[in-house]
Amino acid sequence: MMYPYSLRNFTDIRQDTHEQARYIHWFCQNHMDTHTSNLKLFDFIDDDALKTRIAKELYVARYFCKLQFAFKPVWNQESFELFGCLKLQIVQYGGIFEAIIVYFLRKNIDHVAVRNKTKTPEYIHQEGALAKGVSIQQQDKKSGQIESLYLCKKKESYKNVELLRMEEKLEAAVEIGIISDQTKKSILNIYNLRNSVHIQKAAKNEIELEIDHCKNAFSTFWEFLEEIRKYLEYSETPEMKEEEERIKSEFEESINSLNQKNVTNSEIEMLVPGFESL
Structure with missing residues (x-):
């Protein structure tokens, strides 16, 4: 070679x-x-x-x-x-x-x-849910075996x-x-x-x-x-969110101020169009 x-x-x-x-x-x-x-x-x-x-x-x-x-x-x-x-x-x-x-x-x-x-649903076995000596069982339709059932509490978790x-x-x-x-x-x-x-x-x-x-x-x-x-x-940027929260806070303060002055919702609606839908 x-x-x-x-x-x-x-x-x-x-x-x-x-x-x-x-x-x-x-x-x-x-x-x-x-x-x-x-x-x-x-x-x-x-x-x-x-x-x-x-x-x-x-x-x-x-x-x-x-x-x-x-x-x-x-x-x-x-x-x-x-x-x-x-x-x-x-x-x-x-x-x-x-x-x-x-x-x-x-x-x-x-x-x-x-x-x-x-x-993800999570099922937690509840100890003592049944009286002492009491159990729940069922027979599996395919295998014919007797299986024990337990009472569980459903809990939502996130993976x-x-x-x-x-x-x-x-x-x-x-x-x-x-x-x-x-x-x-x-x-x-x-x-x-x-x-x-x-x-x-x-x-x-x-x-x-x-x-x-x-x-x-x-x-x-x-x-x-x-x-x-x-x-x-x-x-939305963090700055935009902060600005939105500021405007929302000022708006709520204004509405509360008007309510304290016994201004009705219909009157507020005239001052702030769309108020009722907010």
Whole structure:
């Protein structure tokens, strides 16, 4: 078997390898923002550790995209090496989407959409609910076995948003107004693809990643960021909430003052149109 460097010494081979590696690394980094530069994309995240991590994950996804192009002359669609690059990009984007969605759900933890998704009934056994020596039993229709039943008290509890299925997280994000329904569908497709590339599922379902899958993930990422910007632009800021509370407080003080002067509601309605509906 002939080797490319069979007539050269090991030092020359190693030197050439280092030069090639440096060139490939330069190509992958060229015209690409560093993970530090990527931080500005996520300036809406006030958790510095999370923001830094997401910026790094995005950098890795973009780096492997460039690596994919660096080896384009020697890789084809069936190349195992190409599959590895595509798989990593899908995993990265799926993780980025989930991390940001969870961040906003935590920020809106008291929103009805989040509360409804995380609500979990809990049944607590009530000790001493029955008189001593009294028990309740029933026979299982299928097995015929006798089973004991216990009196329980239902209690509403809420699980962590991280425990929600990705589809539930995205549905809550749509209800809050963070993302559109179309973006939800795109992200869910990417996330399902991410889960499908695990070895057992990939073998069973014959999943084959394509370059277009990564292109779609990249374009969806930018649409996702744009919708977040719009959501933040039109959502209530802390300053707006404080101003609203101030106006509401002044309004209530004015109404109370009028009531103390024995002004009727109909007269207040004339002074403050719409009062009765407030």
